[in-house]
Amino acid sequence: MAMLSNSSKDLMVALGFSLVALLLAAYFDANESFIEWSAQYEEIELDELPIAAAAIALAMAWFSWRRWRDLTLAQHALKQRLIEI
Incomplete structure (x- = not known):
């Protein structure tokens, strides 16, 4: 398995x-x-809170994806650098 x-x-x-x-x-x-x-x-427009929460969730997902992508590229560059050494 x-x-x-x-x-x-x-x-x-x-x-x-x-x-x-x-x-x-x-x-x-x-x-x-x-x-x-x-x-x-x-x-005070409290009834709009679910829309704001959804927008924040999407923004955080985008932010996380960008950081993951940055980390992946940095890891690849580090591996390449280690191969060169």
Whole structure:
């Protein structure tokens, strides 16, 4: 049986966590509760918080991808440098 890499295990944990969060949110009608609660704070636009959270999540995913790419390029350059020595 093939061993899974750490990144594959992490992906499975993240997907599992996301599925559990989705199921709990659906069971407790979390969105509807949030909408009802945030309606009383319309003047400070609290009802826009989910959109802002989604935008932040996408920005952090982009930022992480860029850092991963930088690290991969630096690692490749280091390997090349070690081969030259």
